[in-house]
Amino acid sequence: MMRWKRKDLLTLEELSKEEIEFILETAKSFKEVSTRDVKKVPTLRGKTIVNLFFEPSTRTRTSFELAAKRLSADVLDFSIGGSSVSKGESPVDTARNIEAMKVDCFIVRHSVAGVPKLIAKEVKTAVINAGDDSHEHPTQGLLDLFTIREKKGKIKGLKIAIIGDIRHSRVARSNIWGLTKLGASVILCGPPTLIPLGMEKMGAEVTFSLKEAIKKSDILYFLRVQRERQKETFFPSIQEYVHLYGMDLESLKEGKKDLLIMHPGPINRGIEIKSEVAESTSSLILEQVTNGIAVRMAVLYLLVGKRSKND
Amino acid sequence: MAKEVMKKAEMERIIATLSKEVLKEMGRKNLAIVGIRKRGAILAKRVAERIEGITKNEIPLGTLDITLYRDDLSAIGPQPVVHRTEIPFDLTGKNVLLVDDVLYTGRTIRAALDELIDFGRPEVIKLLVLIDRDNRELPIQPDFIGKRLMARKNEMVEVKLKESDAKEEVVIIKKK
Structure with missing residues (x-):
């Protein structure tokens, strides 16, 4: 049985066929959770997931937020308006600053291709690319x-x-x-x-x-x-x-x-x-x-669920 | 080395006896059976079939995958594969028989109870296990027991069923 090893999800280009199929299989099980009366499982209780959106988005952000909440994670929304971005801070510095507050996952959208990868290299926290220009989503x-x-x-x-x-x-x-x-x-x-x-x-x-x-x-x-x-x-x-x-x-x-x-x-x-x-x-x-929620729950589970202290 | 502690014939006899006990104590009205993946689910189906054979009424049957309710997600390294939970009926007001193969630390049952209660408010939940081994870590006890076993901490009790393991037996093996 395959085991998930990656810290981040940045592109489908870098994933193997087996990794993609593993995520899809995992998502199948998560789809059922959203059909329950209590649409919530305690899996990521105590984890903090940060929506780091340098570009406006409603549906992707909402979908990730719901996925995180259905796994009992806390969600912090960092949107571009009124933030330090307008004060000249680089995306990596922004991520490092938020990481210093002990968070578990960044969901990054940026209008420049490659920014999520750049952030992923510079932080220990898991990073999910939620869209970088015309590169990948x-x-x-x-x-x-x-x-x-x-x-x-x-x-x-x-x-x-x-x-x-x-x-x-x-x-x-x-x-x-x-x-x-x-x-x-x-x-x-x-x-x-x-x-x-x-x-x-x-x-x-x-x-x-x-x-x-x-x-x-x-x-x-x-x-x-x-x-x-x-x-x-x-x-x-x-x-x-x-x-x-x-x-x-x-x-x-x-x-x-x-x-x-x-x-x-x-x-x-x-x-x-x-x-x-x-x-x-x-x-x-x-x-x-509908399926977007299940798939994002699966990705969050795989990236955030396993990370033990001595990783 | 594996030590055999239960053979096929004994397992069959135990399941038959337990099924009768369940029917006697819980009654047929509002009875529902839920098994814990994966061998608990197989045993649950067998118990349900036995009881249906007596009452000629269909019993609501469900399956729990407790992976998302575990308390050791970050302790066991790479995450276990998540399978689907299937409770195709309303649990509220039901007399639920929860079924698992081996009761050991009690942590799986703790997770299963949490998950069951998220699905509704059963009238009663009772626990049936094929094997009750010692060394409980939580205050959880079974209501219906197939067999009690003593095993050391470095030993594993494994229930093998034909649906999942192509044979029927219970063995104790030393962990590597």
């Missing part, structure tokens, strides 16, 4: 893998199309690593300006045609059009994007009978997918959110 990748495995019974051999703004997406990168490691094949689909050159090297196929992606796939994974991240324009207009890459019920019929729809949220209704698709029986969007 490993727990999102894991919860997507969990959802696919739960629905399809397997991941190996499936074809998953990731559609939209690949360029700015940490979710896409974590998913490409996770899916290919577990034996799925990945199609990247979107306007040429939003698919960086060289993505094939990660083991993915590239197409600019949504039609082609729909025909070939078992799952369509739509990314949010991140309007706030696009300082330059990568496509002429939203209307044109919707026309070429927006998903409606008609297009859904062109795919396989059991084609499933996923999205990391928050959805732009009517842009990447129409409401009728998001709310159709093919949509796994809310199940992804």
Whole structure:
């Protein structure tokens, strides 16, 4: 039986297939806890988990907070507003200062790729990457893998199309690593300006045609059009994007009978997918959110649960 | 070296006798049985089947995984694998028979009681164990006992069941 050895969870790129599967297996057991009347187990009682978010986030932070609370941990929220960040303190110094107050885990989000890793190297406390620019968002990748495995019974051999703004997406990168490691094949689909050159090297196929992606796939994974991240324009207009890459019920019929729809949220209704698709029986969007809690509980358990004093 | 202390036939006889005792003392009304993973859960199923054979009524059966309620998480190094707890019925008002294979320090039962109570408010909880060995660390005692055993601290009492170990016996082995 595999044993968990890592201090941190930073990327899916660095995890082995066995490690990913071990987390998914562990998460299965945690899913049941959230279905109880008393949605709480005493596992991490007395542990302190710090949300260290240098970039605003509501759902990821909330999901981690709920996961920690359901394990009886205390949660400290360190958000960017009014903090010492605006006084010029570096992220590593901030983490070291909070670590000096004896905490057990940092959940780090930062707008610069690699900051969670930098912090992880400098502190003894466990670090979970909750998103670093367009690099990785490993727990999102894991919860997507969990959802696919739960629905399809397997991941190996499936074809998953990731559609939209690949360029700015940490979710896409974590998913490409996770899916290919577990034996799925990945199609990247979107306007040429939003698919960086060289993505094939990660083991993915590239197409600019949504039609082609729909025909070939078992799952369509739509990314949010991140309007706030696009300082330059990568496509002429939203209307044109919707026309070429927006998903409606008609297009859904062109795919396989059991084609499933996923999205990391928050959805732009009517842009990447129409409401009728998001709310159709093919949509796994809310199940992804539910599974996010189970997966994050599993990760917290593995990283924080074991750490004894003489580690 | 392993010393055999219970054979298959004796185990079968004990389970039959205990099942009758449970039915006599706890009654069939509101009876529910919950086993502790993993061998307690197997024994729980056997006891439930025995009782169902007598009453011809289905008994609510559940399984507890107490990993998340342990008090030694940081003491035992890498964490144990978590399995699922399954209590597919409402515990409130039930007369619950909790089943485990070996009662030793009492810590597993302490964790199991905490977890059970998070699921509801049973009327009564009684404890059945196949083996009651000495050296308790908590004030917990069983209500139904298959067999009492004395074993040294450096020895382990292992219950083997065909569902999990492909044979049926109880052995005492020296820890390495």
